[in-house]
Amino acid sequence: DAGVTQSPTHLIKTRGQQVTLRCSPKSGHDTVSWYQQALGQGPQFIFQYYEEEERQRGNFPDRFSGHQFPNYSSELNVNALLLGDSALYLCASIPWGANTGELFFGEGSRLTVL
Amino acid sequence: GQQVMQIPQYQHVQEGEDFTTYCNSSTTLSNIQWYKQRPGGHPVFLIQLVKSGEVKKQKRLTFQFGEAKKNSSLHITATQTTDVGTYFCAGRNNDMRFGAGTRLTVKP
DSSP states (O other), X not given: OOOOEEEOSEXXXXXXXXXXXXXXXXXXXXXXXXXXXXXXXXXXXXXXXXXXXXXXXXXXXXXXXXXXXXXXOEEEEEOSOOXXXXXXXXEEEEOTTOSSXXXXXXXXXXXEEO | OOOXXXXXXXXXXXXXXXXXXXXXXXXXXXXXXXXXXOTTSOOEEEEEEOSTTOEEEETTEEEEEOTTSSEEEEEEXXXXXXXXXXXXXXXXXXXXXEXXXXXXXXXX
Protein backbone atom coordinates (compact mmCIF):
# COMPACT_ATOMS: atom_id res chain seq x y z
CA ASP A 1 0.00 0.00 0.00
CA ALA A 2 1.77 3.09 -1.27
CA GLY A 3 1.71 6.10 0.95
CA VAL A 4 1.57 9.68 -0.26
CA THR A 5 3.98 10.24 -3.12
CA GLN A 6 5.27 13.58 -4.34
CA SER A 7 7.34 14.68 -7.31
CA PRO A 8 9.81 16.06 -7.96
CA THR A 9 11.77 15.69 -4.72
CA HIS A 10 14.05 18.62 -5.44
CA LEU A 11 14.02 21.42 -7.99
CA ILE A 12 15.68 24.73 -8.63
CA LYS A 13 13.97 27.65 -10.36
CA THR A 14 14.75 31.30 -10.94
CA ARG A 15 12.67 34.30 -9.97
CA GLY A 16 9.68 34.88 -12.21
CA GLN A 17 9.43 31.29 -13.37
CA GLN A 18 6.52 28.96 -12.79
CA VAL A 19 6.54 25.56 -11.07
CA THR A 20 4.20 22.59 -10.87
CA LEU A 21 4.41 20.07 -8.06
CA ARG A 22 2.55 16.77 -8.03
CA CYS A 23 1.02 14.57 -5.36
CA SER A 24 -0.64 11.16 -5.31
CA PRO A 25 -2.61 10.55 -2.12
CA LYS A 26 -2.54 7.42 -0.04
CA SER A 27 -4.74 4.65 -1.36
CA GLY A 28 -8.32 5.15 -0.19
CA HIS A 29 -7.87 8.87 0.47
CA ASP A 30 -9.80 11.41 -1.56
CA THR A 31 -8.80 14.70 0.10
CA VAL A 32 -5.49 16.44 -0.47
CA SER A 33 -4.02 19.40 1.39
CA TRP A 34 -0.92 21.35 0.48
CA TYR A 35 1.45 22.96 2.97
CA GLN A 36 4.48 25.20 2.65
CA GLN A 37 7.24 24.65 5.20
CA ALA A 38 9.99 27.25 5.27
CA LEU A 39 13.27 26.30 6.91
CA GLY A 40 12.88 26.15 10.69
CA GLN A 41 9.14 26.81 10.55
CA GLY A 42 5.97 24.78 10.88
CA PRO A 43 3.92 23.79 7.84
CA GLN A 44 1.66 26.60 6.60
CA PHE A 45 -1.69 25.61 5.10
CA ILE A 46 -2.05 26.58 1.44
CA PHE A 47 -5.31 24.91 0.38
CA GLN A 48 -7.32 21.71 0.41
CA TYR A 49 -8.95 19.85 -2.48
CA TYR A 50 -11.86 17.45 -2.43
CA GLU A 51 -13.99 16.28 -5.36
CA GLU A 52 -11.77 18.28 -7.70
CA GLU A 53 -12.64 21.57 -6.01
CA GLU A 54 -10.74 23.86 -3.70
CA ARG A 55 -12.59 23.58 -0.38
CA GLN A 56 -10.45 25.67 1.96
CA ARG A 57 -7.64 28.14 1.45
CA GLY A 58 -5.01 29.60 3.71
CA ASN A 59 -3.45 33.03 3.53
CA PHE A 60 -1.58 32.61 0.24
CA PRO A 61 -1.75 34.87 -2.83
CA ASP A 62 -3.42 33.93 -6.10
CA ARG A 63 -0.01 33.01 -7.50
CA PHE A 64 -0.60 29.72 -5.72
CA SER A 65 -3.18 27.59 -7.47
CA GLY A 66 -4.04 23.95 -7.56
CA HIS A 67 -5.94 21.21 -9.21
CA GLN A 68 -7.30 17.82 -8.31
CA PHE A 69 -7.88 15.09 -10.86
CA PRO A 70 -10.58 12.39 -10.94
CA ASN A 71 -8.08 9.85 -9.58
CA TYR A 72 -7.63 12.17 -6.51
CA SER A 73 -4.09 13.14 -7.39
CA SER A 74 -3.29 16.82 -7.17
CA GLU A 75 -1.03 19.54 -8.49
CA LEU A 76 0.23 22.71 -6.91
CA ASN A 77 1.19 25.53 -9.28
CA VAL A 78 3.12 28.61 -8.29
CA ASN A 79 3.49 31.46 -10.78
CA ALA A 80 5.91 34.38 -10.81
CA LEU A 81 8.22 32.76 -8.29
CA LEU A 82 9.80 34.89 -5.59
CA LEU A 83 12.89 34.16 -3.53
CA GLY A 84 10.60 33.77 -0.51
CA ASP A 85 8.83 30.85 -2.16
CA SER A 86 11.86 28.69 -1.44
CA ALA A 87 10.57 26.01 0.92
CA LEU A 88 9.59 22.39 1.36
CA TYR A 89 6.14 21.84 -0.14
CA LEU A 90 4.26 19.07 1.59
CA CYS A 91 1.22 17.23 0.39
CA ALA A 92 -1.03 15.52 2.92
CA SER A 93 -3.99 13.26 2.34
CA ILE A 94 -6.93 12.11 4.43
CA PRO A 95 -10.16 10.27 3.73
CA TRP A 96 -12.97 12.84 3.60
CA GLY A 97 -14.94 12.97 6.83
CA ALA A 98 -12.44 10.82 8.69
CA ASN A 99 -12.97 10.96 12.44
CA THR A 100 -9.28 11.05 13.23
CA GLY A 101 -8.40 13.66 10.65
CA GLU A 102 -4.83 12.36 10.77
CA LEU A 103 -2.78 13.94 8.00
CA PHE A 104 -0.60 11.54 6.04
CA PHE A 105 2.29 13.54 4.64
CA GLY A 106 4.46 12.80 1.65
CA GLU A 107 8.21 13.32 1.67
CA GLY A 108 7.80 16.74 0.14
CA SER A 109 9.19 18.69 -2.80
CA ARG A 110 12.04 21.00 -1.90
CA LEU A 111 11.93 24.12 -4.07
CA THR A 112 14.84 26.52 -4.29
CA VAL A 113 14.29 29.85 -6.04
CA LEU A 114 17.42 31.69 -7.13
CA GLY B 1 -7.23 34.77 12.09
CA GLN B 2 -6.40 31.64 14.00
CA GLN B 3 -2.84 31.51 15.35
CA VAL B 4 -1.05 28.64 17.05
CA MET B 5 1.98 29.47 19.18
CA GLN B 6 4.42 26.91 20.43
CA ILE B 7 7.20 27.17 23.01
CA PRO B 8 10.05 26.70 23.48
CA GLN B 9 11.58 26.96 20.03
CA TYR B 10 14.53 24.77 21.01
CA GLN B 11 15.22 22.38 23.85
CA HIS B 12 18.51 20.65 24.54
CA VAL B 13 18.44 17.88 27.14
CA GLN B 14 20.69 15.21 28.51
CA GLU B 15 19.51 11.71 27.79
CA GLY B 16 17.24 10.62 30.61
CA GLU B 17 15.91 14.12 31.35
CA ASP B 18 12.30 15.05 30.78
CA PHE B 19 11.02 17.35 28.01
CA THR B 20 7.87 19.42 27.62
CA THR B 21 6.57 21.54 24.76
CA TYR B 22 3.55 23.84 25.03
CA CYS B 23 1.04 24.94 22.45
CA ASN B 24 -1.43 27.84 22.65
CA SER B 25 -4.16 28.85 20.24
CA SER B 26 -5.74 32.27 19.85
CA THR B 27 -9.10 30.58 19.26
CA THR B 28 -10.96 27.58 20.66
CA LEU B 29 -10.06 24.42 18.79
CA SER B 30 -12.23 21.51 17.73
CA ASN B 31 -9.23 19.23 18.16
CA ILE B 32 -5.47 19.33 18.35
CA GLN B 33 -2.95 16.98 16.81
CA TRP B 34 0.73 16.40 17.49
CA TYR B 35 3.32 15.48 14.88
CA LYS B 36 7.01 14.58 14.97
CA GLN B 37 9.40 15.48 12.18
CA ARG B 38 12.84 13.91 12.13
CA PRO B 39 15.67 15.93 10.56
CA GLY B 40 15.28 15.77 6.78
CA GLY B 41 11.95 13.98 7.09
CA HIS B 42 8.28 14.79 6.93
CA PRO B 43 5.77 15.25 9.78
CA VAL B 44 4.43 12.01 11.20
CA PHE B 45 1.20 11.90 13.17
CA LEU B 46 1.49 11.08 16.87
CA ILE B 47 -1.93 11.65 18.37
CA GLN B 48 -5.18 13.62 18.29
CA LEU B 49 -6.96 15.12 21.30
CA VAL B 50 -10.62 16.10 21.04
CA LYS B 51 -12.19 16.44 24.47
CA SER B 52 -11.72 19.26 26.95
CA GLY B 53 -9.19 18.25 29.61
CA GLU B 54 -8.25 15.08 27.74
CA VAL B 55 -5.03 13.29 28.66
CA LYS B 56 -3.53 10.53 26.55
CA LYS B 57 -0.36 8.50 27.01
CA GLN B 58 1.85 6.67 24.57
CA LYS B 59 4.61 4.89 26.48
CA ARG B 60 6.86 7.76 27.66
CA LEU B 61 4.79 10.47 25.94
CA THR B 62 1.91 12.26 27.70
CA PHE B 63 -0.40 14.59 25.80
CA GLN B 64 -2.85 17.02 27.41
CA PHE B 65 -5.63 19.21 26.02
CA GLY B 66 -6.65 22.20 28.09
CA GLU B 67 -10.06 22.68 29.65
CA ALA B 68 -10.78 25.63 27.38
CA LYS B 69 -9.53 23.70 24.32
CA LYS B 70 -7.07 26.48 23.55
CA ASN B 71 -3.85 24.94 24.82
CA SER B 72 -2.05 21.64 24.84
CA SER B 73 1.20 20.09 25.97
CA LEU B 74 3.43 17.15 25.14
CA HIS B 75 5.64 15.73 27.87
CA ILE B 76 8.32 13.12 27.29
CA THR B 77 9.65 11.28 30.32
CA ALA B 78 13.26 10.10 30.39
CA THR B 79 14.23 11.18 26.88
CA GLN B 80 16.18 8.89 24.59
CA THR B 81 18.32 9.72 21.56
CA THR B 82 15.54 8.35 19.36
CA ASP B 83 13.30 11.21 20.56
CA VAL B 84 15.38 13.72 18.56
CA GLY B 85 13.33 15.78 16.11
CA THR B 86 10.90 18.67 15.91
CA TYR B 87 7.54 18.32 17.59
CA PHE B 88 4.62 20.25 16.11
CA CYS B 89 1.18 20.86 17.43
CA ALA B 90 -1.58 21.46 14.89
CA GLY B 91 -4.87 22.96 15.94
CA ARG B 92 -8.04 22.49 13.96
CA ASN B 93 -10.65 25.22 13.74
CA ASN B 94 -11.82 25.68 10.16
CA ASP B 95 -8.54 24.34 8.90
CA MET B 96 -5.42 22.82 10.41
CA ARG B 97 -2.85 25.35 11.65
CA PHE B 98 0.59 24.24 12.77
CA GLY B 99 2.76 25.78 15.44
CA ALA B 100 6.36 26.66 14.65
CA GLY B 101 7.54 23.53 16.44
CA THR B 102 9.96 22.71 19.23
CA ARG B 103 13.27 21.24 18.13
CA LEU B 104 14.51 18.66 20.60
CA THR B 105 18.12 17.57 20.76
CA VAL B 106 19.24 14.84 23.16
CA LYS B 107 22.83 14.51 24.32
CA PRO B 108 23.84 10.90 25.01
